[in-house]
Amino acid sequence: MTACIAIALKATLWAVLMSVAALVVPAQHPQVRRRLALLGMWGLWVLPWLPLPIPSLPTTSIPAVTNITTQSGLWWPLLTAVWALGSVILLLRVMRDVIGILRLVRHAQKSTLNPDGAVEVRFTAEIEGPCMTGWLRPCVLLPLSAASWPEGTLRATLRHECQHARQMDGLHRFCAALVRAAFWWNPAMHVMCGIYEAESEVCCDEVAATACSRREYGEMLLAHATQMPQPAFAMAFARRSGLRVRIQRLFETRRDSQWLLSARWLAALALILSAAVLMASIRVTPPELAQGIRLKQEAQLRLHADPFPGTP
Numbered sequence: 001m002t003a004c005i006a007i008a009l010k011a012t013l014w015a016v017l018m019s020v021a022a023l024v025v026p027a028q029h030p031q032v033r034r035r036l037a038l039l040g041m042w043g044l045w046v047l048p049w050l051p052l053p054i055p056s057l058p059t060t061s062i063p064a065v066t067n068i069t070t071q072s073g074l075w076w077p078l079l080t081a082v083w084a085l086g087s088v089i090l091l092l093r094v095m096r097d098v099i100g101i102l103r104l105v106r107h108a109q110k111s112t113l114n115p116d117g118a119v120e121v122r123f124t125a126e127i128e129g130p131c132m133t134g135w136l137r138p139c140v141l142l143p144l145s146a147a148s149w150p151e152g153t154l155r156a157t158l159r160h161e162c163q164h165a166r167q168m169d170g171l172h173r174f175c176a177a178l179v180r181a182a183f184w185w186n187p188a189m190h191v192m193c194g195i196y197e198a199e200s201e202v203c204c205d206e207v208a209a210t211a212c213s214r215r216e217y218g219e220m221l222l223a224h225a226t227q228m229p230q231p232a233f234a235m236a237f238a239r240r241s242g243l244r245v246r247i248q249r250l251f252e253t254r255r256d257s258q259w260l261l262s263a264r265w266l267a268a269l270a271l272i273l274s275a276a277v278l279m280a281s282i283r284v285t286p287p288e289l290a291q292g293i294r295l296k297q298e299a300q301l302r303l304h305a306d307p308f309p310g311t312p
Contacts, residue, residue, distance in 0.1 A: 037196035090181035135170035
């Protein structure tokens with residue numbers, strides 16, 4: 001198999017295990033779920049390529065054959081070319097979206113609002129609902145109608161968006177866009193990024209709900225729900241998709257029993273350890289190195305073989 005196919009298998013295994021680990025964690029801990037999804041997203045670029053730190057555990061090497069046209073026809077090279085073409089197109093879209101959001105922030109009107117001193121607030125007519133974007137210089141964008149909102153609504157909105165900035169969700173959303181572009185055909189990657197985005201909103205809702213009652217905050221989300229497309233890499237305050245689940249999480253009172261909670265935490269820990277060990281123990285090796293490994297193993301077997309089998 002080619003190196004691309006081997007890498008895809010490793011990345012898919014990692015994404016599946018980390019996504020399941022995040023979902024196994026009880027829903028009362030959205031921060032833990034979010035961090036596990038982030039570990040899956042960012043670890044995707046690092047952990048699968050690290051060597052196994054424990055020498056006593058066995059490793060498996062996958063030879064990265066570069067020319068397989070004689071063995072399997074043109075199917076694998078064609079699929080690899082389609083994968084690469086799709087990724088290039090989506091990466092170009094990411095670059096276009098970055099330029100667009102920079103233009104939007106540059107043309108937005110500055111305001112005197114300064115919620116925590118680290119986040120800039122601007123008004124623009126190009127959006128329908130509040131959102132936050134950026135990571136080096138995070139900026140909260142508000143629609144022009146926000147100037148007439150009640151003070152409680154504006155305070156809860158700013159708390160929600162400023163929490164996005166504190167969580168560096170602008171940077172993490174950019175990483176999610178790169179993951180989706182690199183593995184656009186892989187449902188496991190989309191699920192993992194979706195878990196991160198959903199849990200990030202729940203974490204921000206928990207912080208924003210301290211500015212008022214949960215009932216008032218839920219009504220506020222419904223009142224400002226929008227179906228208008230938000231700018232890329234912008235965390236919307238109340239997008240209609242997924243809003244029902246967010247409101248349900250606000251009022252969720254169900255609690256698992258102690259033994260079930262312990263079982264879920266242990267299952268999540270086991271999945272994380274399994275993912276780390278599997279990713280480090282499966283290596284993609286060049287064909288020359290793989291052939292050298294096979295020759296070395298064969299030589300060791302011959303050295304340790306019994307020259308007179310069956311003799312007493």
